[in-house]
Amino acid sequence: MIGICLLLYSVAAWTYLYVYVSPATRASLMDVFQPDYQQTYTFRSRISANLYSLLDFDYTTYNEEDNSFPLSRKEINLLYRVEKDGQLLASNTDASLASPDALPEGYNFLLIWDGSKASIWKDGQAVDVYGDGFFRGVEEDWDVPGYSNSASSSNPAYAELTVSLAAAAKPFNPGDDYGLYGMVQEFAQARVLIIWLLLVPPVAGVALLVWSIVWHKHKVRADQAIAWFTGHIWLELKLLLLVPLTFLWVLAASCTLNLFFNQFFGGPLRYLSIPLALWWSYLHINDLRYNFGHLRNSSFCTSCARLLGRQEMGWSVGQRMDRRSVLQFILCIPFFLYCALQLPLLNQYFSLPMMVLLAAAGAGLIAAQVWLLRENRRTTADMDRLLTRIRSVGGDATTPLPEDSDLRAAAEELDQMEDKLKAALSQQMKSEKLKLELITNVSHDLKTPLTSIISYTELLRQEEELPAHVKDYILVLYQKALRLQTMVLDVFDVSKAATGNLPVNLRPLDFAKLLRQTLADLDEDIQASGLSLRPALPEEPVWILADGDRLYRVFQNLIGNALKYSLAGSRVYLTLTTADGRAEATVQNTSRDELPYGVDFTERFVRGDQSRTDGGSGLGLSIARTFTEACNGSFAIRTQADLFTASVSFPLTDTRPEPEVDA
Structure with a gap:
């Protein structure tokens, strides 16, 4: 309520201010918030009034003791100087006040009336006084003689006088005469009054109104607390x-x-x-x-059901079905007991044969329930044996179920399915083994002739009497032989890793140091690529267990892949972080070509763009993954649009390398 009253008062006050108060008064009120008092309407009015007072004064009878002079000689915040035909008539300063450069220290405003027009300087800069030459009486206009439509401009007495007025940049208290200092002090007092009368009430009203609305949240919190209890x-x-x-x-x-x-x-x-x-x-x-x-x-009831469900979690499927069947039978017992208790009452309305028939029907119903319970227990026992057989797939156990079992056919089909799976798996493993052996043997057989080809091409390159085009042919042959040798060695290493024959020497090594060494060795390739590589490696050691040579090859392939296939002028990021007991190194780059969706880049001979002719073999990422996994690490590839990210992670280790002993 108080907030609404304050808002109503504020609306009335501001309405009165803008409807009934004159523009000049409003401008004076706004002056109190102007940090530079020389930019205010009040200052302009004060200077204009002082100028007219000096121009209209009768200097024929003037003397320094004359108290009728419009300006005080003690007003040091406003300096004045009046001259006529070069003769000084009145002044309260020894300064000439002839130009902005002649102003005393601490004064930054100067007005000079030269007999025909007024010139004003503030902070050494000239102020546009007349604008288009017409005086309109708005707050921004300087009310001085010299306007085209001003009657005072035709006063001949004004043309004989030269008047200079200088104002202090920051008025200070002169003692017994306030002048401009008093005006500034009045601004400060009026500012406080306006704030409390015109600004504080609406702000307080809005604050109280908002607070009353916000208080509703406390009711919501109370509702929530009560709901939590109920x-x-x-x-x-x-x-x-x-x-x-x-x-x-x-x-x-x-x-x-x-x-x-x-x-x-x-x-x-x-x-x-x-x-x-x-x-x-x-x-x-x-x-x-x-x-x-x-x-x-x-x-x-739900709590009881949950309690029973938690207890059933430790039971087998057969036990659960058995207990549910027993529970179903137990729930029927109250009905049977009720019927038994009603037999004496029914005897009054039914004959003995009818009673015997009802009793026989009840006994038969109970017997049927017992028989169904026993059959269900047999089925649940068979289901337990079948589930045990499913869990032990791969073993030599069979599923011995009776001939009349409900699950006999399912067990036989399960045995046949297992036999087929074993045969298919055995055939696939045999095929993979033969393929790996073939690749290994072919790679091994190609190494010797390739070495001979490379050796002979090197000898041919040393011949100086061969024609130029023949030397070009030999160079191409040499490069292709080197590429083929690299591919053969890569295939050989991948094949050995796939068969488990890749030798690894796991020992503690500093992951960060290995990455720095790799970057140093590839520095020439990095500089030639035109890419910007941004490493973010910790200064402290990051210890892992791995084969240094294999891991060096991993990052040599990853960084080389990034340098070869990144977008020209882009950045490649290499980061190493530790979290949750693992160290993860990440190589991230923006691909030059569009990355296909759903492709496993770590498969052998898989390339991002099948049309590339850059000499890649498609084995770099496959070798990186194979070597990482051989060192008990994890390798992952993630792609998002054209962003390619390869990450290698290893568990951190507390083992440190043994210090070298000098011989």
């Missing part, structure tokens, strides 16, 4: 409490109707049913509002 009450108890609430609403409705008909119904305590019913209903509605989605969580 959420722990069993659902069954809440449903039970709806019964007395219904009667309470009937009583509240009766009391309300009696009040409507001007009748007093019972005692005053009865009328407490109205607020009690409202609050009781509020609790139920509030509980439904916040706990509707999980009412079953606070149910006693």
Whole structure:
């Protein structure tokens, strides 16, 4: 309420200010917030009034003791100088005030009336006084003689005088005369008054109004706290409490109707049913509002079912089915007992044969339940054996189920499926083994003739009498032989790793140091690539267990792959981080070509662009993955659009290399 009152007052005050107050008064009010008092309407009015006072004064009878002079000689914040035909008439300063450069220290404003026009300088810069030459009386205009439409410009007495006025940049207290200093002090006092009368009330009103709205959140928090409490009450108890609430609403409705008909119904305590019913209903509605989605969580029956479910987690499928069958039979027992207890009562209305028939039917129903329970237990036992057989796939055990078992056919089909899977797996393993052996043998057989070819081409390159075109042919032959040799060695290494014959020497090494060494060795290639490589490696050692030579080859391939296939002028990032007991090195670059979707780049002979003719073999990433996994590390490739990321991670180790002993 206070906030609304303050806002109404503020609206009235600001309306009055803009409707009933003159523009000049509003400009004066706005002056109090101007940091530079010389930029205010009040200052311009004060200077204009002082100028006219000096121009209109009768200097024929003037003397320094004359108290009628419009300006005080003690006003040191405003200096003046009046001359006529070069003769000084009045002044309160020894300075000439002839130009901005002649101003004393501490003064930055100068107005000079030369007899025909006024010139103003502020901070050494000339101020446009007349604009287009017409005086309009707006707050920004200087009210001085010299305008085309000003009557004062035709006063002949003004043309005989030269008047200079200089104002201090920051007025200070001169003692007994305030002048400009008093004006600045009035600004400060008026500023405080305006803030408290025109600015604080609307701000306070808005703050109080917002606070009253925000206070609603506290009610929401209270509702949530109450809902948290009622959420722990069993659902069954809440449903039970709806019964007395219904009667309470009937009583509240009766009391309300009696009040409507001007009748007093019972005692005053009865009328407490109205607020009690409202609050009781509020609790139920509030509980439904916040706990509707999980009412079953606070149910006693649900809790019992969950407890039973947690106990069943440790049981086999057969045990669960057995216990559920037993529970089903137990739930039927109360019905059987009720029927048995009603037999004496039924004897009064039915004959003996009918009673015997009902008893026989009940006994038969019980016998059928027992038989079904036993058959279900047999089926669940067979299911347990079948599940045990499924879990032991790959072993030599069979599934011995009786001929009349419900799951006999499923067990036989499972055995046949397992035999087929074993045969297919054996055939695939044999095929893979033969393929790897073939690759290994071919690679090994190619190494010797390739070495001879490379040796002879090197000898041919040393011959000086061969024609130039023959030397070119030999160079191409030499380069292709080297490339083929590299591919053969790569295939040989991949084949050995796939067959488990790749020798690795795991020992503690500094991961960060290895990466720095790799970068140093590839520095020439990095500089020639035109790419910007941004390493982010920790200064402290990062110890892992790995084969240094194999891991060096991994990052040689990864960085070389990035240098070869990155977008021209882009950046390549190499980072090493540690988290959760592992060290992960990441090489990230932007691909020059579009990366195909769904391609495993770590497969042998797989390339990002099948049309490339850059000499790559498609084995670089495959070797990197194979060597990483051979060193018990993890290798992963991630692509997002044209962003290619390869990561290599190893577990951190507390083992340190043994110090070298000097011989």
